[in-house]
Amino acid sequence: MQQMINAVGRRKTSVARVFLKNGTGKITVNEREFEVYFPLETHRNSITKTFAVTDTVGKYDVRVNVDGGGVSGQAGAVILGIARALVEVSEENRTLLRKQGLMTRDPRMVERKKYGQKKARKRFQFSKR
Numbered sequence: 001m002q003q004m005i006n007a008v009g010r011r012k013t014s015v016a017r018v019f020l021k022n023g024t025g026k027i028t029v030n031e032r033e034f035e036v037y038f039p040l041e042t043h044r045n046s047i048t049k050t051f052a053v054t055d056t057v058g059k060y061d062v063r064v065n066v067d068g069g070g071v072s073g074q075a076g077a078v079i080l081g082i083a084r085a086l087v088e089v090s091e092e093n094r095t096l097l098r099k100q101g102l103m104t105r106d107p108r109m110v111e112r113k114k115y116g117q118k119k120a121r122k123r124f125q126f127s128k129r
Helices: 041-053 071-089 093-099
Strands: 005-011 014-022 027-029 060-067
Touching (some): 014 071, 041 071, 041 093, 060 071
């Protein structure tokens, strides 16, 4: 693989564009170091898990542009983007990633606020008298 492979991952309102190429395992997110952008170790571990599952740790450099949402949503978008890119590299990775649940787009979105209510489901206090 000489060319750059790109894939898109989404989670909540976050969109991550992932660019994968041969390299040493360096991950940059929005032109910043991976460790700086995702300070929580749980997010970093879940992102690097995709490489551990497919035995490709340190084989690819990853450049990610991520936009929208919060930190957890962005981390989920990056995970899906990297997983899709690794499937483009080798179709054998699909079954490994599918078993770990890394290929599924999480469909959960924020429910919209309804009129006549405080939030999506919370209502104004009912007064009988």
